[in-house]
Amino acid sequence: MKENFFRSMTWLHTWVGLLVCWLLYLIFFAGTLSFFRDEITLWAQPEVHHVQANPARVSAQKQQIISAVAQLQQQAPDSPSWRISLPEARIPVLSYGYAKPREEGQRRAQFEMTHINPNEGELVEQPRDTRGGNFFYRLHFDLHYIDVLTARWIVCLASLFMLIALISGVIIHKRIFKDMFSFRRGKGSRSWLDGHNVSSVLALPFHLMITYTGLITLIFMLFPYPAKTLYEDGLRGLFNDALPTNVRTEPSSQAAPFIDIKVLLDQIYTNYPEADFSRVFIRGANTESATLAFYLATGKQVQDNGPVLLYNGVDGSLLAQSGTELSAAKVFYDSMTALHTGRLADPLLRWLYFICGIAGCAMIATGCIMWARRLRERMKAQHTASLGLKLVEALNLATLMGLTLATCAFFIANRLLPLDIAGRADKEILAFFLAWLAVTLLALFKRGKKQWWQCAWLNAFACLSVPVVNAFSTNGNVVSYALQQQWSLLACDLLFIVAALACIAQATKIRTAMNPAQQAKATQNQRKRTLKEQQA
Structure with missing residues (x-):
């Protein structure tokens, strides 16, 4: 009975791994690079390499927002959307821009961005057009050239197979701790098996965490039925309820004076004296429907999304806020997302993520090669593959x-x-x-x-x-x-x-x-x- 169980687990481990191993390698490879997506994007734009990170960037944010809003008022007072991206430790450039008129066939409006060296206040040469690290980030779950929803279903199924392979692999490893330190060179498929075991076991907690949290990030796509049961408009209703700052007001063409941004910032700093802003979105400026969304950084919290504050752009009243008071369910979901993306990580932890991701690539690669090598070794000389x-x-x-x-x-x-x-x-x-x-x-x-x-x-x-x-x-x-x-x-x-x-x-x-x-x-x-x- 016991022997049959281990045989069935070995069969399961082999086939659930082999059927999707090449897709899993792509997901792990692109996902590993994504831990440094901001650094890759920075490397891909040499026009901003001379801009150094400002150690006092948080204290400079208030004046940067005020200056950016003043510039946008001059450049595009009638634009439907303004965007301000404040300098961060990994992205030292201040960027602000406005949405250009949408061309026929475009799903989203393009932004005309201006880039500023925050240390000197000077214009930076327009960075080259590139996706940078965001390409690898999107590739690892959107697969590119494939419909987004279809791609995410494929990635979900592959992740589920990965989780099954990990659990069955732990079951069939009778000497899991010994395998951590066993590697025999020059032994054919036996060496590949040792490499597979070492790369699997040494980073096993990471492999389990990254696979499980990857499934959690797409849980609403996998199980939309509770939301469809409780809300008339399904997932959209759930997200609007959980994130009221995402609800957009109906645009108005009626002109109205835009609020003094300095007064609004003083109001925010009164409630959040240590506020660290990452970006500001302004919609419908200079109209009755004007809104300002302030996105705050998460800091050292195990949280993927920081607080978001949505204000009326005419009278400065607080319309909605998200992420300030989290329920247990929200804390669990957001912490799982934070663990998966690694955006909360400091440089040392990010390198640990990267090294464990490389171990995951090695685990998948050695498994692929080992299967083929074993068949080759068992095949007789006169037989063809x-x-x-x-x-x-x-x-x-x-x-x-x-x-x-x-x-x-x-x-x-x-x-x-x-x-x-x-x-x-x-x-x-x-x-x-x-x-x-x-x-x-x-x-x-x-x-x-x-x-x-x-x-x-x-x-x-x-x-x-x-x-x-x-x-x-x-x-x-x-x-x-x-x-x-x-x-x-x-x-x-x-x-x-x-x-x-x-x-x-x-x-x-x-x-x-x-x-x-x-x-x-x-x-x-x-x-x-x-x-x-x-x-x-």
């Missing part, structure tokens, strides 16, 4: 090697594409998918060790190209970033250099496996090391 095995091997090469090249293509395109080209941000994303498509086409026709070796060297060259192209196309490089203490920019370049070294090591290892003489020598050396360990 089945269609299923060929498909798995092709998807392994396309996904595990293709995503690295695609990411490099995205960053290189950010530096090399003309600044004035139309749809520049979309073309960066197109470069990402074209590079991935190229590796996928290669994998469909050839997927042996030689192709892995070629892709490893190609990825090494691409990773090294990113900091080199950056150095030649901008005024920044690894040395200047270190001297100017621009640690986030330095980390981006260094990560590509580290990735290049890892790809070179991978290529060297594959080359050894391709050479029978070197492989035999490596096997002999491994046996000697094993014998010495046993004697010791």
Whole structure:
């Protein structure tokens, strides 16, 4: 009975993992990069690299809001929407703008933004059009080029499979603590299993947390029925009730004097003396329906959304507020979202998130490769690979090697594409998918060790190209970033250099496996090391 249970759990773990492992790798890969999405966006806009973070930014916010509103009154007093994004520790630029008239076919209005160096009050050159880190953030749950709702259902199902694989994996690991420290080199599929176990167990709490909280963030899509039962308009009614600041007033064309922003800010600071604003949205300025929404940062709280205050733009009365008093259910949901996104994390914790995300990628990758290697090892010499095995091997090469090249293509395109080209941000994303498509086409026709070796060297060259192209196309490089203490920019370049070294090591290892003489020598050396360990 017990043996049958473990066999069924092993079967379940294998198949729920294998069926969605390549999609899960994409989700983990893009999600891991998303922990540094603000830093990636900053790297992708060298026009603002000279702007330094202001340690006294909170105390300067009041005057920044007053100045931004005054400028918007001059630039676009009749615009339906104004937006003010205040400097943050990770985004040091002050930005404000107004909504331009919506063109035919546009779902959302485009904003004409102005960027200011908050330390000197001077205009900053218009940053290049790019999605930056937001591309990877949206990719990991919207999948791009796919209908948003469909993509999120796919990601939900994959996450559910992931959760089942994690739980069944814990059950079948009879020696879970021993597996944390067991890695046997040069043992074929046994080595891949050891790598799978180590990367799984060492970051197991993170894997469970990130998968479970990912499902929680989309819980209303999975279970909309309570909201549909309690509210006539379903989820919209629930969200309007839970977040009254999201309810928009009907726009009015009747002109009305706009409130003195200084008076309104004095009122806010009276109630929130330590207020740290992240952004301000103003709708219908200079009309009877004018509203101002002030978004406050969460600080060190395990909370994804800070308080939001909605004021009348004519008489300054408080219309609604959200996030100031949370019920137990709201605290649970918001804390789960905060744990998943990691936006609450300080730099050290964010690096821990990143490292655990890399471990998750390694866990999925080793599982993919191990399955294919085991089938290859069991297959007799005169037999040919089945269609299923060929498909798995092709998807392994396309996904595990293709995503690295695609990411490099995205960053290189950010530096090399003309600044004035139309749809520049979309073309960066197109470069990402074209590079991935190229590796996928290669994998469909050839997927042996030689192709892995070629892709490893190609990825090494691409990773090294990113900091080199950056150095030649901008005024920044690894040395200047270190001297100017621009640690986030330095980390981006260094990560590509580290990735290049890892790809070179991978290529060297594959080359050894391709050479029978070197492989035999490596096997002999491994046996000697094993014998010495046993004697010791």
